[in-house]
Amino acid sequence: MTCSFGDSIGAATLPALFMRLLDRYLVRELMLPLGICLGGFLLFWVAFDLFSELNSFQQQHAGFADIARLYWLRLPQLLLTILPVGLLLALLYALTQHARHQELTAMRAAGVGIWRICLPYYVVGLLFSGALYLVNEVIAPDAREKEDTLRASWSDPGISEPGRAWKNNISFFNHAELRSWSLGGFNLETGELRQARVAFFLPPNARQELVADGARWNAPSGTNGVWVLTNAFELVFRSSDDPSPARRRRPMQVLNTTELGADASALTNWPFHSKSGLTNGVLYAGLRQDGAGKGPSWDVEQYSSATGELRGLHGSAPMESGARRIILAEAGLYTNSAWHLYRSREYLYRSGSDVYPLETASDELVIPNLTETPEIIRSEIRVTGLLRQSRLLKKPELAAYQIRDYQRLHPNLRPGDWAILETQLQAHLAAPWTCLVVTFIAVPFAAPSGRRNLFYGVAGSIALAFGYFVIQRLGFAIGQRGIVTPWLAAWLPNLFFGLLGLGLTTRVR
Secondary structure (H helix, E strand, O other), X not given: OOOOHHHHHHHHHHHHHHHHXXXXXXXXXXXXXXXXXXXXXXXXXXXXXXXXXXXXXXXXXXXXXXXXXXXXXXXXXXHHHHHHHHHHHHHHHHHHHHHHOOHHHHHHHOOOOHHHHHHHHHHHHHHHHHHHHHHHXXXXXXXXXXXXXXXXXXXXXXXXHHHHOEEEEEEEEEOOOOEEEEEEEXXXXXXXXXXXXXXXXXXXXXXXXXXXXXXXXXXXXXXXXXXXXXXXXXXXEOOOOXXXXXXXXXXXXXXEHHHHOOXXXXXXXXXXXXXXXEOOEEEEEXXXXXXXXXXXXXXXXXXXXXXXXXXXXXXXXXOOOOOEEEEEEEEEXXXXXXXXXXXXXXXXXXXXXXXXXXXXXXXXXXXXXXXXXXXHHHHHHHXXXXXXXXXXXXXXXXXXXXXXXXXXXXXXXXXXXXXXXXXXXHHHHHHHHXXXXXXXXXXXXXXXXXXXXXXXXXXXXXXXXXXXXXXXXXXXXXXXXXXXOHHHXXXXXXXXXXXHHHHHHOOOO
């Protein structure tokens, strides 16, 4: 008996085709009860919540469209609860039906192992976990603010919706970069600023320069000598590559010997390029003093030792300790990775004790090196508001990026705040995996064959799932109090019940 090449290929593809058909069948039989469970839970929760808040809605004169929008905003947060529970019950129903009709027995008799049968369920749990993570990270964090804005519109309908997006009187300090912000208003939707004050230290490569047409040594009898400047002005470079340094005329047209580094008699000790004799003394050209980056450096075009006069004076010095920059602006907007501050005044303090800062005004000031983006300011507002609450949070309410942004601004948090935020972060990362864990729990309770009460597996798995959620909430609470390490408090329910479910699955007969 002979077999053609086409027959051999067809025989080889039959098992793969069978498994694809089997996977589709199992998933299809799961989707209908899943849809019913999710719809039922959703309707039950909306009806219960609507009944409890009906008086509040009536007092706020909320219309049908307003209430519908409110529950639409609450839907992402609700999915985090009902999706794992709905998936658990749907899996229990689907697997129990397969077991009652001996379908699981037939599959295993055909050589399909229990792990391969469960593979599509695990894939569905994994996909739902990924979907929940995206909802938790992208949609749910903003839903709470939008809900608050919506309910505020019912209480005060005279304020327009863009007006309600403004948060007033915001102050925070960036401990990582030693920068303080004080905002009269911040728009949560557009990222606009009002009445902004930003104060921060200048970088180490900032410097100041002094340029003068000339100077004369003046040393009255019994007093210390000074250099009296002619037509002098000052430049302040905020960084080494500042393209537009701040400039103004020197308010005090004098230099003492400390600032210049020499009096009239000691000036000739500076290195010079040439000198030529004159009738009234010696004229020195090209005098230089190099501060080597630690002190002032000066260039003098000409100096007459007879008259004590200088010409072409140009000095440069690094900023002293405590040099800082304060900017006051009426408005601001973050565009093209930089803050644009409008109708601003800038004050440059050359040292910590400078009482006469250099002041400049600008219609538009662009500051590209500020790392506090509108997203970071939103995170600051959100996290600070939650930390100011006197009670511990009952559930994860912060996105991972909000927590990380806040931790970057405040690297030295108090132990209590650190425990709350770290537990929030770990719980936020662990919560979506509940969908995968419930698939591990459901299989060993619903899949076993044999004659037994239908409700045995359902009741057992529901009790196990209830224990899971109790331990999850308990771990969340003790993690925020710092009793248990945050990552252990958040991940222990997933690890324990996941491994327990997998272990029980290996004993399924």
